[in-house]
Amino acid sequence: MALIELKNLAHSYHPHPAGENDYALRRMNHSWQDGRAYALLGPSGCGKTTLLNIISGLQKPSEGQVLFDGLEVTALPPEQRNIAQVFQFPVIYDTMTVFDNLAFPLRNRGVAVTQVRRRVKEVAEMLELSEVLNKRAANLSADAKQKISLGRGLVRSDVAAILFDEPLTVIDPHLKWSLRRKLKQIHARFKLTMVYVTHDQLEALTFADQVVVMHAGQVVQIGSPQELFETPSHTFVGYFIGSPGMNIMPCRLGVNGVQVEGFEIALEPRLLQAAADAQGNLEVGIRPEFLQLADTARPGGVPVELCTVEDLGTYRIVTVAMGSQQLKIKLDEAVPLPGGSLRVHFPPAWTRLYADSHLVSGDGDE
């Protein structure tokens, strides 16, 4: 498995790009660690497939380099990159048995018969294909065929990386859940370098230990699911991750924090100085999970009007109006909805500040 480095990488499908908007991928520099599972997550058209194809060699970037373990592979085709790929739709040999399909990538490389058998059995067991190993692939369901495709991707242990392009698209929703978990277990067991493209946040957050969030041809954050949730480094990550997404409101600097429509929202003291130095349009952000709703008996907070309460089983989404702004609050079903006049409290530890969409950090590294 390999360390993947992207150096000054950019790609435009235009022969003569005139400006940033002509780039499907804007200039980026990243190192993706050996043995980790990365998910490329973002909405349609943000450049995920372009980036995956550049890593696999299906697409040559118009600028920059791709390195595997320090060796440049930018101009090499996929077959010379020692990678495995799994696509949206099954790529298998219908006339072969499941065993022969799984064995194919190993036999192709002259792996010894006993080793082929051992590895095929191991992968088949993990993907629950053991029962059908001797059946012809042609007679199986679409789900089973895609599992074979996944197995063919996972069967070699000597590949630099395994690249997945929305591999669970054709899978039945019920099975999707178990396959996502399986892939995670397989990763934990074999420590494979995996890059997985998806537009589904649940898929990315369950599968990956590092999620690469993309927006308009740029990587806006690489982090663990927890980091993306707790400290989105870009407002796009705040909106895109979480359900509902982060509450984000325009604000200006106040005395002990920021002001939104004349109401003061406190910031942590270490963030205050950075806030004073920040340039650009300021916005304050907080996740619906961290806002607290109270009645007037609790001192402090910002007065709000109740708009709607959506009951979603184990929790409720409460929408309140704070002046002309609307805020979403996620309340556990066990927490009673306060009555009378309502106030919302913004815990400073969970209140984030953004300048021109980028996180203002109070850690002195901004």
Ligand SMILES: Nc1ncnc2c1ncn2[C@@H]1O[C@H](COP(=O)(O)OP(=O)(O)OP(=O)(O)O)[C@@H](O)[C@H]1O
């Ligand atoms: N072969 C191509 N020629 C010209 N433009 C392209 C080509 N392939 C992709 N694009 C454009 O590049 C941008 C990024 O596309 P890409 O397919 O990489 O995004 P994506 O995030 O994978 O989206 P999706 O999930 O819809 O596949 C889009 O604006 C797309 O229209």
